[in-house]
Amino acid sequence: MSETISEVTLRTKGILPVQKLKILSEAGILTSEDGFPIEENQFQPNSIDLRLGTRAYRVRSSFLPEKETVQQKIDKLCQYSFSIEDGAVLEPNCVYIIPLLEKLNLPSVHYSSQKKLFNGNGESGPVKLISEENLTAKANPKSTTGRLDIFTRVITDYTHRFEEIEPGFSGNLWLEVVPKSFPVKVRTGHRLNQLRIRHGHTTLSDQDLLRVHSSDPLLFGENGEPLDLNSVKVNNGLFMSVNLQGDKDDILGYKAKKHRDLIDLDNIDYYAVSDFWEPIRAGNDDHLILEPEAFYIFASKERCRIPTHLAAEMIAYDTGSGELRTHYAGFFDSGFGGTVEDGGARAVLEVRSHDVPFLIEHGQTFCSMAFEPNSEIPEFIYGTDIKSNYQGQGLKLGKHFRQEL
Numbered sequence: 582m583s584e585t586i587s588e589v590t591l592r593t594k595g596i597l598p599v600q601k602l603k604i605l606s607e608a609g610i611l612t613s614e615d616g617f618p619i620e621e622n623q624f625q626p627n628s629i630d631l632r633l634g635t636r637a638y639r640v641r642s643s644f645l646p647e648k649e650t651v652q653q654k655i656d657k658l659c660q661y662s663f664s665i666e667d668g669a670v671l672e673p674n675c676v677y678i679i680p681l682l683e684k685l686n687l688p689s690v691h692y693s694s695q696k697k698l699f700n701g702n703g704e705s706g707p708v709k710l711i712s713e714e715n716l717t718a719k720a721n722p723k724s725t726t727g728r729l730d731i732f733t734r735v736i737t738d739y740t741h742r743f744e745e746i747e748p749g750f751s752g753n754l755w756l757e758v759v760p761k762s763f764p765v766k767v768r769t770g771h772r773l774n775q776l777r778i779r780h781g782h783t784t785l786s787d788q789d790l791l792r793v794h795s796s797d798p799l800l801f802g803e804n805g806e807p808l809d810l811n812s813v814k815v816n817n818g819l820f821m822s823v824n825l826q827g828d829k830d831d832i833l834g835y836k837a838k839k840h841r842d843l844i845d846l847d848n849i850d851y852y853a854v855s856d857f858w859e860p861i862r863a864g865n866d867d868h869l870i871l872e873p874e875a876f877y878i879f880a881s882k883e884r885c886r887i888p889t890h891l892a893a894e895m896i897a898y899d900t901g902s903g904e905l906r907t908h909y910a911g912f913f914d915s916g917f918g919g920t921v922e923d924g925g926a927r928a929v930l931e932v933r934s935h936d937v938p939f940l941i942e943h944g945q946t947f948c949s950m951a952f953e954p955n956s957e958i959p960e961f962i963y964g965t966d967i968k969s970n971y972q973g974q975g976l977k978l979g980k981h982f983r984q985e986l
Contacts, residue, residue, distance in 0.1 A: 591712040591956060594781035596892050598915075598959035599624045602778065608708045610686050610716075617682045623772070626914040626959035627892040630723070630772040631735075631754065634680040637669065637767075638662045643676050643734075643757060650738040651678070651755045668768040670843055673760045678736070681754040682769075683776070687716050689749035714781045715748030721894065721912040726773045727931045728979035729844060730762040730837060730876045733773050746776075761933075762876045763857065764843035771846050775912060777892070785891070785952040787815035793888070793952075798921055801884040805924025808883065818896060818949030821928060824882040824976075825943035827863035834861040834869075835978060837876040844981055854982050867943040871934040879932060880976040882944055884925030886918025889958050893917075893950045895928060915955060916962025929977060 586608040591601070605611045606619055611629065613619050623630040640658040655678055663669055671677055688710040710716065720735035721744070734743040736755045743757075756774060758767075767773075785793065791810060793799060798807035799819060814820035827833050835858040844852060854860075861869065861877075871877060887893050895911035918925040930947055941947075977984065 587707065588709045588711060591710070591780045593956045594713060594783060595779070595954040595956035596627050597716075597778045597780060598955050598957050599626055600960045601956065602629055605778065610688070610708060612684045612686065614682045614684070617770075619683070625775065626916060626962050627955060628721075628775040628777040628912065628914065629683070630775050631720070631756070632682040633665060633756065633767055633769055633771045633773065634682050635664060635666050635769050636662055636680065637665050637671070637758075638678045640676050640678055643759075644736075645741055645743065646736065646739055647741045648739065651736055651753070665767055666769045668766050668845070668847075670764050670766050671758060671760050672764050673762065675759065677758045679756045679758055679767075681735075681756055684753055685718060685746060685776075686751040687718065687746070687749055689715075689751075691715050712780055716778055716780060717748055717782060718746035718750075718776055718778045720744045720746070720754075720774050720776050722774050723772060724929070725979045725981070727911075728878060728929065729765065729981070730760070730931070731765060731773060732759040732761055733757060735774060735776070762837040762839075763841050766843050766845040766847075768847070777912065779953075780956050783953065784818075785954070787817065790815050790819050790952060793891070797888045798925075799885060799888070799950075799952075801886070801925040803882070803884070805884065807921070814946070816949075818951045820946050820949045821885065821895075822882045822944045823930060823941060823947045824880050824927070825863075825867055825869060825941070829863055831863040832860045832976060833863050834877055834879040834976065835859065836861060836872075846981070849980050850983055852982050854978060854984070857982070858978065869941055871932065871939045871941060873934055873937055873939075875933070877932040878976070878978060879930045879947075880927040881930060881947070884918065884927055885913075885950065886921070886923070886925040887913045887915055887952075887963070889915045889962055890955055891915060891952050892955055893952045896949050896951055913950070914963040915959050927976065 589604060589608050602624055638655050639660045641660060644654050646654050688708060691710040691712045722733045726733055734757045736757055737746055737750060738752055794813055795810055800808045800813055802808055825833055838857055838859060841857050892915055893913040
């Protein structure tokens, strides 16, 4: 841990931007395994990429530890373990638990920034956090992970919730990994998910969303023009719908093929789309019946953008009956979709119908976006200052596929 940073001050609430995440790393709040220092390119505008560790455990089932450590649960459920340092294949519909290289040491107490500070008594640990609230953290799969139909969730010791990390947590992070459509070859250092850290947790209300949209548009039509305020749907979030219309033979979506060869996550822009996906082309219909348990990729009808002072998470739309899972990945960094003049980018929707065939129609509500403020404007944003695979996207598969048929 750095000896130069023993105090971290946070004056404003929200998701911590890259410059603050780097300070947390220097202060030892974000650390990593010996021999695997945190790399500069792990830092994203509002999050840090997490890396797979050196070993994977094949377990009989998913779990939440709640009253035990993750390792204690693994000891009960493990069928076998294996090294992934030189690469190893994870088979579809098998549950694997992989320790991550990163560790988290969230302070257990904080000191008010509104009061004169006195010498601490050491109860907060080696770093003094000066803030209005304690820090929490939330994990999400990366976009590419969702588009490959790899189901992932972060687990920590004694937790009763996936992905959420409570104030004061200190310890290892573990990743549950379940490939669904394709076998995948992974190795130590691969990045399947990302972590964002919050000072407080405040999502924008529907009224806030409408006010932001009126001055700094969030949603755009297919012509790239901002949606009229009366056309923006909000209800505990900003709703988006699915696109099923296009010129004849336009590709509107993809359906994953069964029993395909493995995908090596090292191979970027490598695999032929036609080897793994069936295209869904536009025709005379504006609807489609999804096959049970098949995996689909679609694009949103609307185009969206995330202003620099906000970040967003896509939430699966609750149909009220549970047959449809409409998103796996879901975090959108500040700057996604570009400027207002760029007219936004479509959101890619990862869709699976459970149990029964399910009818979807053009313009059907599929998901909602929850927006949170950043505690500060990130020092760099998505798409302009870093290489971003999905900026300005339409319908786009993961970066491992050659974008052609």
